[in-house]
Amino acid sequence: MDLHEPPFLEAYKTLLHGTNLNDISNYKSSMVDKCEIPLIDLSRLNFGHLERKECMKEIIEASRKWGFFQVVNHGVSEEVLKSMKFEQMKVFRMPFGIKSQENFLNLPSRSYRWGNPSATNPKQLMWSEALHMFLPDLAKMDQHKSLRSSVEDFVKAVTPLAESLVQILAEEVNIKFSYFQHNCSANTCYLRLNRYPTCPFPSKVVGLLPHEDSSFLTILHQDNIGGLQLMKDGNWISVKPNSQALIVNIGDLFRALSNGVYTSVKHRVVAAEKVERFSVAFFYGPSIDAVIESNATPPLYRKFTFGEYQEQTLKDLKEGGDKVGLSRFLL
Numbered sequence: 001m002d003l004h005e006p007p008f009l010e011a012y013k014t015l016l017h018g019t020n021l022n023d024i025s026n027y028k029s030s031m032v033d034k035c036e037i038p039l040i041d042l043s044r045l046n047f048g049h050l051e052r053k054e055c056m057k058e059i060i061e062a063s064r065k066w067g068f069f070q071v072v073n074h075g076v077s078e079e080v081l082k083s084m085k086f087e088q089m090k091v092f093r094m095p096f097g098i099k100s101q102e103n104f105l106n107l108p109s110r111s112y113r114w115g116n117p118s119a120t121n122p123k124q125l126m127w128s129e130a131l132h133m134f135l136p137d138l139a140k141m142d143q144h145k146s147l148r149s150s151v152e153d154f155v156k157a158v159t160p161l162a163e164s165l166v167q168i169l170a171e172e173v174n175i176k177f178s179y180f181q182h183n184c185s186a187n188t189c190y191l192r193l194n195r196y197p198t199c200p201f202p203s204k205v206v207g208l209l210p211h212e213d214s215s216f217l218t219i220l221h222q223d224n225i226g227g228l229q230l231m232k233d234g235n236w237i238s239v240k241p242n243s244q245a246l247i248v249n250i251g252d253l254f255r256a257l258s259n260g261v262y263t264s265v266k267h268r269v270v271a272a273e274k275v276e277r278f279s280v281a282f283f284y285g286p287s288i289d290a291v292i293e294s295n296a297t298p299p300l301y302r303k304f305t306f307g308e309y310q311e312q313t314l315k316d317l318k319e320g321g322d323k324v325g326l327s328r329f330l331l
Ligand SMILES: C=C1C[C@]23C[C@@]1(O)CC[C@H]2[C@@]12CC[C@H](O)[C@@](C)(C(=O)O1)[C@H]2[C@@H]3C(=O)O
Pocket: 113, 116, 132, 192, 208, 209, 210, 211, 212, 213, 214, 313, 317, 321, 322, 323
């Protein structure tokens, strides 16, 4: 028995008991299209005026139509990505008895998450574990210097990337970049390390349930295993891994702020079949008191604070086992 694996089977015994796995839809079914999401070469932002404009247009178009795109020449070094992966593998290899302890890594409770403790039916079971870190809490990880410094280096490298993309997107919808400078900082963002262990029935249980992100924008680094899918025109589409690229997606907060001009798209991860999978997500978001309000008329969403959004998400998760998201704030 692998000591580091969370006890999924034991935890899910009751929900799985009496469930005919054949009655659960097949996640790996043929309904999944293989399709490339837009791939944008960011080096053009630093070339001449015309190339910069062209690149900005692609970023804006992808955020409107897809809510998802990949970027290359993003400025995040291979070394930073490699060291993040190394530390991520190391921390998830720790015994489950340690990972699941209160105060693991000196982080607040619920920083280490596994499966879906609130699942109310077998369709809500998830075969994954995550370290969900609020960046100000990194300072508490003084006993785990190498993990902390890899996370810090990663964050330091992706933050300017997130900021430059947000600035381009904000200008297009007449939002001042100062709104983001005022509300977002290294003390308001989150970093999530995901691990998808191999699952004995991968077509029946999902790795990560469908959701939209609780951010303005997310930057995701995935390894070469594959499994990320996004919803496009009513179909699930698989995102082919590209070792040179980072994935960017619009979160619910930018969708609301732009009054739906930019779209936050549902995505999920299928459970790993033969090889475990890792990913890292950087959520660029504001402080809890930040007000999310579009000045467009008519507004699609009511004015809310990020704190309210988080509270609602937690409530929905506890009560229904799943995130409802931005539709809670529709007018
Ligand atoms: C069961 C769930 C946990 C999760 C919300 C969800 O319904 C589906 C995905 C999970 C996720 C992934 C992205 C974010 O890190 C997160 C906070 C979110 O909004 O959706 C997490 C949620 C979580 O870990 O609590």
